[in-house]
Amino acid sequence: MYVTIPNEHGTPCAFTPLVSTLPQTAETRLKTGAYLYYEGDEVEWLYQVNSGVLRLTRLLSDGRRQVIAFGYPGDIVGFPSANIHHTDCEALTDVRLQPFRRSALESGEGDPQLHTALLQAALREISGMQDHFMMLGRKSASEKLASFLCVLAERVGIDLGAYRSVTLPMSRSDIADFLGLTTETVSRTFTQLRKSKIIAIDNIYTIIIQRPTALLELSMGDCD
Known part of the structure; x- marks a missing residue:
């Protein structure tokens, strides 16, 4: 998940499992704090998040951390x-994942539908990254945080009458490193x-x- 251009209608984004005509590989499960992979590891599998939240991070040469994305x-x-x-990938909560071999992305011989679905997912990731980069470079701190909360509200928010509840499994420092801000600013x-x-x-985990x-x-810079 990146901070993308907000959905002006505020409608939730449904979870859609990838289609595969082949027998599914058994789910991968991670406990909170466990790593799925590390930066520099060879890629053998791609994973769709079925439940839980992941954090993808990179360390800069001076030791500073950048949160690249969250996996929802x-x-x-x-x-x-x-x-x-190109990142470390850690579970922020207990996570269930559906693995797909890397070859399913590189060749459609085994399952053309899955190959197409993975390519489309890769294109969506590129688009999301572009939106996120624009947000990092152009938005104020309040606009960045508002955009972040809007995306989460669309993805995983729970309706409470006229209000909407959002759970934040990540820390304030995680949010800061994702939005290019300091923890104090967040x-x-x-x-x-x-x-x-x-x-x-x-509470600290619920907005x-x-x-x-x-x-x-x-989030769109239309008010102070």
């Missing part, structure tokens, strides 16, 4: 770069959104979006 149900992780993984921006009554903070339209407008 429906996302595909593990696309190769020169046949190797915490301060959460406080600003709460004081504006756009959100309520139920209640009280004014979804205002949050969407902020």
